[in-house]
Amino acid sequence: MAKRNPLLAAPPHAVEVALKRLGADLRTARTRRNLTLAEVAEKIGTGVRAVRDAERGQPSTGIAIYIALLWAYDLIRQLDEVADPLRDERGQTLARLKERKRARKPAGLSDEF
Secondary structure (H helix, E strand, O other): OOOOOHHHHOOOHHHHHHHHHHHHHHHHHHHHOOOOHHHHHHHHOOOHHHHHHHHOOOOOOOHHHHHHHHHHOOOHHHHHHOOOHHHOHHHHHHHHHHHHHHHOOOOOOOOOO
């Protein structure tokens, strides 16, 4: 029997909150556009259940569903900012530290006389 992904059973609190918020925001986008679950599901080529699960922030919903919903509501451009390396301050700091370590000469004996 396949092992169940623990992320689906008990995601970290921050992940759960973010999924719920995203789902609620997607539902708001759909209702503001006066679209039904069935209309959106047909537009993105999936079933009503997948759209409903995304709107509920279910961790088992695939990221493709979330992205397709953003596309359907003409909100997909906002993804350009997600995980943007230019906005990743911690990652940039770690990369600079790594470069400094590589730039140092190794300690030890010198062959210069």
